[in-house]
Amino acid sequence: MKLKTFKGGIHPPDNKQWSEHKAIEDCPLPDELIVPLSQHIGAPAVACVEVGQQVAKGQEIGAAKGFVSVPVHAPTSGEVVAIESRPHPGGASLPAVVIRADGEDRWSGDLQGADPSSLSVEEIVEKVRSAGVVGMGGAAFPAHVKMSPPPEKPIRTLVFNGVECEPYLTADHRMMLEETERVLQGVAILQYVYGAERVVIGVEANKPDAIALLQKECADNPVEVMPLEVKYPQGAEKQLISAATGREVPSGGLPMDVGVAVHNVSSAAAVTDAVMLGRPLIERICTVTGPAIREPKNLRIRIGMPLSHLVGVCGGLTEEPGKIILGGPMMGFTQAGLDAPTTRGTSGLLLLRDEDVAKSPEGPCIRCARCVDACPMNLLPTTIAAYSRRDLVAEAEEYCAMDCIECGSCSYVCPACLPLVQSIRYGKAAVLAKKRNS
Numbered sequence: 001m002k003l004k005t006f007k008g009g010i011h012p013p014d015n016k017q018w019s020e021h022k023a024i025e026d027c028p029l030p031d032e033l034i035v036p037l038s039q040h041i042g043a044p045a046v047a048c049v050e051v052g053q054q055v056a057k058g059q060e061i062g063a064a065k066g067f068v069s070v071p072v073h074a075p076t077s078g079e080v081v082a083i084e085s086r087p088h089p090g091g092a093s094l095p096a097v098v099i100r101a102d103g104e105d106r107w108s109g110d111l112q113g114a115d116p117s118s119l120s121v122e123e124i125v126e127k128v129r130s131a132g133v134v135g136m137g138g139a140a141f142p143a144h145v146k147m148s149p150p151p152e153k154p155i156r157t158l159v160f161n162g163v164e165c166e167p168y169l170t171a172d173h174r175m176m177l178e179e180t181e182r183v184l185q186g187v188a189i190l191q192y193v194y195g196a197e198r199v200v201i202g203v204e205a206n207k208p209d210a211i212a213l214l215q216k217e218c219a220d221n222p223v224e225v226m227p228l229e230v231k232y233p234q235g236a237e238k239q240l241i242s243a244a245t246g247r248e249v250p251s252g253g254l255p256m257d258v259g260v261a262v263h264n265v266s267s268a269a270a271v272t273d274a275v276m277l278g279r280p281l282i283e284r285i286c287t288v289t290g291p292a293i294r295e296p297k298n299l300r301i302r303i304g305m306p307l308s309h310l311v312g313v314c315g316g317l318t319e320e321p322g323k324i325i326l327g328g329p330m331m332g333f334t335q336a337g338l339d340a341p342t343t344r345g346t347s348g349l350l351l352l353r354d355e356d357v358a359k360s361p362e363g364p365c366i367r368c369a370r371c372v373d374a375c376p377m378n379l380l381p382t383t384i385a386a387y388s389r390r391d392l393v394a395e396a397e398e399y400c401a402m403d404c405i406e407c408g409s410c411s412y413v414c415p416a417c418l419p420l421v422q423s424i425r426y427g428k429a430a431v432l433a434k435k436r437n438s
C-alpha cells in the first residue's frame with residue numbers, strides 16, 4: 001500500500017541506528033541545575049523564589065507572565081543558589097534559576113492529580129497550563145493556548161505527531177515503545193478536551209515496532225495509527241496535516257483554520273502527568289547521539305541539566321566535536337559549547353565530528369531548481385534568498401518568505417552549497433522588523 005505523505009521534501013540518511021534500539025535510561029542528577037525562565041514561545045516566566053530558599057521537586061520557581069506563557073518548576077529538591085543570566089541554548093545569556101540539588105529528590109506535597117473524567121474541560125486546560133506543558137517536538141508552544149481554540153474554529157481532527165523525521169533522533173520512538181500507556185492516556189484526555197471526531201497518530205514507516213504496538217493497543221478504540229512515508233520534514237505541522245488529513249493549511253494560517261490541532265506524542269505523555277498525577281513538566285526523553293559521543297543513549301533528563309553532564313553520562317567524547325547541535329541536524333540549534341542547560345524543547349544532543357560537517361565552498365546558482373522541487377511549502381527558495389541577501393524586504397515578503405518553515409531542505413539539496421535557509425531566515429527577520437516599525 002502506498003504510504004501517505006506531502007509534496008516536496010528530501011531523503012537524508014536517517015542515522016537512527018546509533019540509538020534506536022537503546023532503551024530509555026534515567027540520567028543521574030548533577031550537583032547543580034540551571035533552569036532557564038525562557039523555555040517556550042511567548043513571554044518568559046518571572047522568578048518567584050529567592051536566593052537561599054529551599055525548593056521541592058515540582059515547585060513553581062518561575063511564574064507565567066500573560067496568557068501565552070507558562071510557569072517553570074524545580075526539577076529536583078534543593079537550594080536556590082543564584083538567579084542570574086546563564087548561557088541559554090538559543091545563544092544569548094538569559095535569566096535562569098540555579099538550584100543546588102540536595103540529593104533527596106523530594107516532590108512538593110502540593111501536587112494533586114485527578115481522574116480526568118471527574119474534571120471539566122476548563123479544569124484540564126488549567127492543569128496543563130499550570131504544569132507548564134509545551135510542544136515537545138521543538139517549537140515549545142504552550143499547550144494550553146493550543147487547547148483553547150476560539151468557538152468559531154472547532155477542532156474536528158486531532159493529529160498526534162509520532163513522526164520524528166529529524167535524522168539521528170529516537171526519543172519519541174522510544175517513548176512510543178516504552179511508555180505507550182502514558183502516551184495513549186494523553187491522547188484520550190486531549191480527544192475529550194477538543195471533542196474531536198477523528199484522532200490520528202502519524203508515525204514514519206521506519207518505526208515498524210512502534211506502529212505495530214500502537215495499532216495493537218488502539219485495536220479497541222477509534223484512534224487511527226497511520227504509517228507515513230519516510231521523508232523529511234514529514235513531522236512539520238503543515239506537512240503532517242497534509243499527509244494525515246489531505247487538508248492544506250492556507251498561507252499565513254493555522255491548523256485550526258482547517259479544523260485540526262496537532263500535538264507531539266511526548267506532549268501527550270506530559271498531559272497525562274499533568275492531569276492524572278498533577279506533575280509539572282520537569283523531565284523529558286532526550287537522544288544523546290552522533291559519531292563524536294562514546295555511548296549514544298536515550299536518556300530521561302531533567303530540565304536544567306548542563307549539556308556537559310549529559311555527555312559525561314554517555315561516556316564522554318571520542319574526539320573534539322566538529323559541531324554540537326541541540327535537536328536534529330536539520331532544524332536544531334548549533335551550540336558554541338556544552339555550557340547551556342537542557343530545556344523542555346531539548347529532544348536531542350547531537351555531537352558530530354569534523355569530517356561529518358559539510359564544508360564545501362559556495363558557488364553561483366546554476367538555476368537547477370532542485371531547491372524548488374524540495375521545498376515542502378511550494379516556495380521559490382532561490383528567489384527569496386536572493387532578495388533577502390540584497391535587503392529587498394518587500395520583494396522577499398511578496399514571494400511568501402514568511403511561509404518558510406526553515407526546514408533546510410533547499411540548502412540540503414543545493415549543488416552550489418548556497419546557505420539558502422540562512423538567507424531566508426535573515427529575510428524573515430527583516431520582514432518582521434519592518435512590520436514592527438510601520
Ligand code: SF4
Pocket residue numbers: 374375376377378379380381403404405406407408409410411420421424
Ligand atoms: S524555503 Fe523554507 S520551507 Fe522551503 S525548503 Fe527552504 S527552508 Fe524549507
Ligand code: SF4
Pocket residue numbers: 364365366367368369370371372382413414415416417418420
Ligand atoms: S538548488 Fe541551488 S543552484 Fe539549484 S536553483 Fe536552487 S539555489 Fe540555484
